[in-house]
Amino acid sequence: MPRTSYDVSTSVKLKYVKLVYQYLVNNLLSVVLVPIMGSVLFKLLLLSPDEILNLWESFQFDSIRILCSLFVVVFMSTIYFMSKPRSVYLVDYACYKPPISCRVPFSTFMEHSRLILSTEPKSVEFQMRILERSGLGEDTCLPPAIHYIPLAPNMEAARQEAEMVIFSAMDSLLEKTGLKPKDIDILIVNCSLFSPTPSLSAMVINKYKMRGNIKSFNLSGMGCSAGLISIDLARDLLQVHHNSNAIVVSTEIITPNYYQGKERSMLVPNCLFRMGGAAILLSNRRADRGRAKYRLLQVVRTHRGADDKAYRCVYEEDDPQGKSGISLSKDLMRIAGDALKSNITTIGPLVLPASEQLLFVLAIIARKVFSSHLRPYIPDFKQAFEHFCIHAGGRAVIDELQKNLDLSAENVEASRMTLHRFGNTSSSSLWYELSYIEAKGRMRKGDRIWQIAFGSGFKCNSAVWKCNKTIKTPADGPWFDCIHKYPVHIPEVVKF
């Protein structure tokens, strides 16, 4: 039904009301203080100089009082500055770009699937349907070992993939930042499904000949949200270690985990997971403040593992034929929604402007007092953030979050396009998305970014960053040769 001019003027009026309300509540302090100070100043101006001098004398300042007050001020400021958490800066980051020879178009994927699962046409049909609706494009990449018919995944191939991805990202990062490997103080590597001995972090230390007293950590098994867990760990370590930097490497090694059986719940990851990795440099040094791209404001972690259903919703196990794979339960979307809700309940008060928080509280009161059938108020997170990086776990995840948080198509564009171009690269997808926003030239100083990641467990982790300086469109990076093609329209179902 076309909107009448009455509707239009009503909605415009509502918009103004909303704007005025937001300005009043968000700037409450200034709205209250400014008139008070104004009236005091006015009164002062009315007094004559003698009266002002009398007023001053009545305060009875003498040297001891002045000294004491000065001492108190200095003492309080010292305590404040010392107990303030150290600012953690993201100096720069680099994403891995796979070589073109690892590319897997739809038709290639289907042909391989047909040849490998030649005895299971129904499973092949199923994979085709998933791929059609997945939101992936024709440029996503799988590691070389997975291109063989039949597959040739062995430990050596998995190590080679790890070396290819991690070393490439690290080389790129070290070149961009001019950092010497011997200057790295903390190294955290996260890779969920491949955990050899010696660890991947030891592999990095060996390749780059890092210092003997480096603090290295290797996180495995923590799923797609492990990237933000590593950032959280790095932040905590940087509170303890003064004047240090930390490198976080997030990746997922696909070679050993490509499912070769026929169970449908386990075939879905094959269709979605692709090669990718990222290396990030964090620092708490004052010298890096000027050149850092982002500052870390918050990290909020929510774990739903206490609930059995959530715990089992992404579960690695053997199928009846003995082939191991990751099974996704049908409740995945519902559990993701619940995890998101608890995460935003925690993060909301930390980031939302006062106006939204007040509305949210009032809505809760209204629901309690009047009726619980009232729709719950979803705070408008678009007021708290300029950019959103939603983990590109799959089309359904992005759709679900867009609906739940009432985000526009432009807000989720980075996530959808990353899913299209790179597939689900697990913990590193957030960095590809951030890279997309930079490549589009949309990142300005002062912009706030919200990174949300979901992972097995079931976990929902968020990180909030603030842009430190306006970022020029980079001349390198994973998007530089294809950014002009994006955004693309991704149809609901791709027929091939």
Add this chain to the structure above:
Amino acid sequence: MKLHYLKAIYYFGNQAFEGLTTLNIKEHMFILLNYFPAICGRFRRTESGRPYIKCNDCGVRFIEAKCEKTMDEWLEMMKENASIEKYLTPNQIIGPELAFSPTVLVQFTKFKCGGMSVGLSWAHVLGDAFSAAEFMNTLGKVVADEKPNRHINLAQMKTKSTNTKSPIKIMEDPLSIKRVGPVGDNWLTVNNCKMEAFSFSVNDTQLSHFQSKISSKGTNFTPFEALSAVIWQCIAKIRPESEPKVVTICKKSEQNKVDGNNQLISVVKADYPIVEVDPSELAALMKNASFDEREKIEIAIKKDDGVSDFIVYGANLTFVNLEEVKCYEFEYRKQKPVYVGYRLDGISDSGAVLLLPGPPKNGGRTVVAILPEDEVIELKSELKSEWFMD
């Protein structure tokens, strides 16, 4: 042409592929395939049943192999038994699932000495040997970082042959093709006997000796005509009950630089017994065979909208002139191949003879004959005794 397959093997010494990993080789092939979208596609069928290629970027099948012999040992073994060469090329046919059957397969075989052979299996339906050679030569250019001079054109415009007559209703099929029973989705010629290939080379001196021996009345015959006439007679001798009176000739068309099946197909009929006649007469017949049957063939195929199956090579004894195929121009990292072998698969029982250029060092020609296996030994002895070729 869909039941025929072209096989090409290029032998390289160790310097060409030294230090290269599979990933390096594949990277160049990915760039190469950007220029050949039709090769990366797969066959589908329309509602009427006619097959077409969907350019869906599926790609070329890549096979890695290892050989425990050195390349020299292998080439020695080949002299005695040429059929072992089939292990160096992929031998997969199109079918039973058209949508998942690659039309081009490439096999890289590493020899013990470090040499590498590149075996190509090329479905003839994509194009003739000239197109296949062009494909490989373009790979060489891509590896050398040169930009290939190719336009990506998907719509192949065929020029009509020069014999344009008013459309007459032609009821029977032309002699150059043979209708075969519906092969369905298994694109394979069914033979009554096993076909075997053998090859021999003719160097420049032998060749000129031949040509002079055959020439008569002042007409000079090309190497193709001379050699084909000789082999025709030899084969007639070993097939006394069914002398090949009709012979198909395939040679390069002068027009059309576009890839595809552009060979001139003509038919030569001899009304007299082949065995007794002078080979120069046969050569003369071949020289004068200029009637291009391609239009007739197209009409025959269009009769039922391209659904029936036909064969060309082996419908009659077929002679294919591949003298001008630029097979030795394929350079990998500035290394030329030591030896190049081409053959055809899916040849029907009458057999086929290919004439290829010889290795640049020796010059001359290489002749590859694909015949029923019983005839191979007889032909070899015939050629040796009559014409001193081995």
